[in-house]
Amino acid sequence: MKPLIEQEAVRATAIQGALFSGLSEDLTCQLFAIATVRQARMDTVLFHQGDAPSHLLQVVSGLVRMTQINAEGAQTTLRLMRSGDVLGCVAAIQQFPYPATATAVEDSVVLSWRAPQFLGLLKQHQAIMDNALAIIGTRTRDMVQRVGDMAGRNVERRVAAALLRLVDQAGTESEEGIAIQFPVTRDDLAEMAGLTYFTVSRTLSVWQKQGLVSSGRQRLTVLDRTKLTAIAGGRSRRE
Amino acid sequence: MKPLIEQEAVRATAIQGALFSGLSEDLTCQLFAIATVRQARMDTVLFHQGDAPSHLLQVVSGLVRMTQINAEGAQTTLRLMRSGDVLGCVAAIQQFPYPATATAVEDSVVLSWRAPQFLGLLKQHQAIMDNALAIIGTRTRDMVQRVGDMAGRNVERRVAAALLRLVDQAGTESEEGIAIQFPVTRDDLAEMAGLTYFTVSRTLSVWQKQGLVSSGRQRLTVLDRTKLTAIAGGRSRRE
């Protein structure tokens, strides 16, 4: 386990998240004051799909995966969340069960607010409300986009789109290309694209030969983002 | 074309929508005052995917379909919206291009707010903000749910789920069953389920023989909602 995180360091990172965006010094303090810091080792579940939304979380460091299991029992990875991202936002505000399960993909630190306390502050301060609205709005756009994309039947496109999403949500630029900072198995990608890992593996093999990606065991680097974007359908996923 | 709608009648219907929920008499008036009433004949496009979000709309009467075209050129019907539903909410508030196209499926009446004016009022009144947040939150939950469902590969489930959504969004209960109030082609359902209309047709044929639905040309009635729900995966789609 990592050493205990400094309160100050957490704060410095946390207030860069969208939830704190544009808040007054005073309000920032208030919001931070009612949060607790929680550490989650790799593979820890932060909350389960279907649970009552007792908390709202913000990732401070590390990486958290949101997965959903549907009626068929198929698991989908909805998205990955990293520093600054807010989890359980809709659920906490609307008091609906969490629609997905949040799991730490690597050792992570999160800020945690109890739903009632958070809601109290939310109702009192327009500025926080603004931020919440922005966060949820962005989430909605994301999901609408995905519903449209999922309708596509072309496999290459789906994989490319999933890979680009992955890169946006957890990638790090370097000279060679964009590397993904945590262990990605073929299975993970398959879940994101709604395919089997056999198909993903085959697709990646082809791309590797073409020099679009470089992949090894639990490791993945995008070498040619432009071409991948073209395969995914031309539009860039970046906002 | 229908005769001109009475202002009063529009108002009476409109204020039952989620956007007006719980507003004071005074605020209701203010909000209504800056809206304009617009009539849209069947097949009129209210706004196009990709357009700048100049307006926020609320359906007063009739029915509006939201469709999205993805990179592959495949069209998806995201949802149908009827009296009280708000369109273009996220787009207008966040000033992002409309993610989908809104088309009147039947002659409809909508309230229309210019985005800047609406935003002005939104920023001033917590109550409207609350409503907007609730509307967007609900929309998000819906979409998250759908992303999960789309991952399923079982066709019967997809069709059943699409049909139930349709029924929830545009169905009318009667003695026999739940009828869908406007012309539904197989193609429409196919778009909602992400399948071809051939497949949908075959599926419906089977169900018709089993007495689950009754369908004809552009007409569809659900006779046994329970069984359909079971096929869709057990969970009811109602909130």
Place this chain on the structure above:
DNA sequence: CGTCACCTTGATGGATATCAAAAACCGTGG
């Protein structure tokens, strides 16, 4: 160096898209 997890590749089958054509349905106009 052996075990385990992950990855690759091949072979196969099944499900659904696609293509094709005919049937049912509806409104229209003779």
Place this chain on the structure above:
DNA sequence: CCACGGTTTTTGATATCCATCAAGGTGACG
């Protein structure tokens, strides 16, 4: 009232694509 044309729906034949099954390879780590 009936014949006609267009649209929607059904049904069948075929092809394609991907999931599934199977087997072997590869790398990491004790």
